[in-house]
Amino acid sequence: MAEFSNKTVVITGAAGGIGLCLAHWFGARGAEVVGIDKSITSGGAMSSLEDAGAKARFLRLDIGDAEAVETAFSEIPQVDVLINNAGYSNHHVLRLTNPESWTEEINGNLNGAFFCAHAAAERMKRQKSGVIINVASVNGQSALGDPAYSAAKAGMISMTRTLAQELGKFGIRSNCVMPGTVRTPLWRERAQKDPDVLKTLERWYPLGRIVEPEEVASVVGFLASDAASAVSGAVIPVDCGLSSGNIVMTRELTLEDL
Template identity: 40%
Template sequence: MPDNPPHPLGLAGRHVLITGAGGGIGRAMVAAFAGAGAMVSGADRDAATMAELPLAHRLAFDLTDAKACADACADLAGAGAAPEVLVNNAGFTRAETIGQVDETVWEREIAINLTGAFHITRPVVEAMAKRGGGAVVFVASVNALGHYGNPAYSAAKAGLVAYAKAIAVEMGEKGIRANVVCPGSVRTPAWDHRLAKDPAIFEDVVSHYPLGRMVSPEDVANATLFLASPLAAGVTGAVLPVDGGLTAGNLRFVRDIIERRK
């Protein structure tokens, strides 16, 4: 029988580390990268969330702990699995408006969503530079591009965009690429509690999206897979919205104002 052709994305055998691997988007990313033939390691605060995932290594640590992040990277390197691709997927927020943001909220969201990403990225990028290259993909949010609530989270995600651009510019000569995916509203289990309280909430959400639907975890995973792959070898410092058209314009304004005036 003829050998199976290589996967077109060119990630077969590449070592990939995905943070937040046990969450809704993380699980889709694990499946996507594993399906492309990559050797996938996952990181999350709770190892139990990753128990049944097809991972080569399961790392449980808190991204807000810089030493724990460095130790995890050293463990992967010692096991011969130093990441050639890093996907910074882990994140956290609650639905807050600016009046609800105090020092505690601000510090928590910046620590998890921005500083935590720095803690894991720094040692990985340093190792990539020594080996001669690698790819980093940050999962930010449309909140990094415009205001859709959650001010502290938005500030953190905008920080990821700036940090990715810094890596792209300063580490490009080392063969390292860094890009950002900015999802819109993603249908994950994180919505379940809100749906239980308000069964009509999805109708209100999708009315803002030109595609007429929420983004799926697989949509985000596929965009990340592309940016991490050799197919995007010439792409670095880019910000890719995966948002069903939300940032392209204001659909509700067109319907409620423009069409009503006719």
């Protein structure tokens, strides 16, 4: 279980549902985890890693601030793996999105991921090795609401491929995962408004369920590991089959109970 011993893994959005799960996954496998989050309560969430015996430290940081990101990364002695996991959306439809909110969400989701990748890549070039993994979303390939967030995630997918192309000569790999609906505290909050929301969403997933955070962590962990040493530029859905097609429409077209 010490596959990542002597490795430093930097995770943005580390106090959230997927981020905290990622932190525990890598911490349990011997990595030194540097968790980045802008939430005031993030440090308390990260303390659970230390309670589990993992090597971890927390940096409170707004990744949308390019100068602050450069300063923070300059103080991290080693960066072996960067996981750009931070993401959010406060405006779920275009009608409620204005130029200010669009700019804010693009900055917090896409620009912040670039700022971190830029800072980490400079360190990784000197090491002649490194892995950058971007946590995008199925929203990056389909119009599923949250327009600014979705545009940012589409940009992350494109950025992943550019990083793979240009950084490969330095021994740096870049890959991307696209989760579908993941069972995180955010969805538990939404379920308080509509207790059947997840049951409704599950109809759209061929596996008949939504994604667990641990399932995202397992795929990210594979991409960060030596087992994926020849994988770079890949964009992998982790979505219980959602992006394979439209199962609800297929049922209605064929009139069959699939």
